[in-house]
Amino acid sequence: MIAVISDSHIPDRTDSIPEEFQLKMKDADKVVHCGDFESEKVYRRLSQNYGLIGVKGNCDYFDIESSQKFTWKQVDFGVYHGAGIHPRGHHPTLAKTARQLGVDVLLHGHTHQQEIAEHDGKILLNPGSCTGVGGGSSKTKDPSMMKIKVRDRKLEVEVVNKDRESGDIYTSSEKILNIDSISDKE
Template sequence: MLIGILSDTHIPDRAYSLPKTIFDIFSTVDLIIHCGDITDREVLDSLEDLTNVVAVKGNMDYLDLPKKEILNIDNLKIGVIHGDIIYPRGDLLKLKLLAKEMGVDVLISGHTHIPFIEKRDILLLNPGSPTVPRCPLKSVMTFDTENKEAKLIIIE
């Protein structure tokens, strides 16, 4: 299964809209995961026009969403969180320990606005932000569960 992953869109409080290229990038995915800080239901509605969406609640969200999800896809247990419970922000060791507590093979998080793909005994993924990154790159990610391959996609 091909999954499109994004986080920290912050629409409309920090950005006006999703970049149009996201809809092209995610046009072939089987599932979209949003790791929180959505801030407007219209973002999820527009993504749901493409395919099914799983979303978790970020620290800036008022939406009625779960704080975490565990998905079983292609013999993988995939955990999804926003990441605001990890301090310092994005700490890889604490993310790995949380993944072990959750019993997942892959942990997908956001909150840092900085992308990473960290392959340890647990795969840690963060798509960064397509609208308000904390690095020079706006980004999303795809994850092929069959091949266990994550790709960072830079949005120009």
């Protein structure tokens, strides 16, 4: 399972990633952070604890790659924050980035809004903010992350949230995406 988080903004906007998300990250085979750690110390700690694949966000002022690629169970993933894309989260530009990286799936952040989308034969996944902090035009929300399972070039994507008021964990979205049928649409 791949655990995907983004836009933690620690320590400037909040103190920590919810403990429940950290437990899910410990259970993951891979952990991805789509940028805006805000602190190199947080990046290093996550890298040390989880063998992190992470990228630079617009609030990261330390040395880190702006994009990454990896293959998991015969599916090619790209990781890119999404800063500099106007309007924020613009699907055609994100799909173009996925093509430039040569990947099936682009994991991205920046908007602080969770999303499961397909565009021009590419899958675009945004886990939202793992701490629920606002950013840009996005207001404070429930913290969220994604869990992705890959089987036979099919993605099972689950968006996991923590209710800000009650502390309850809930799933807001689940979707199964077939890589081959989506990429055939190109």
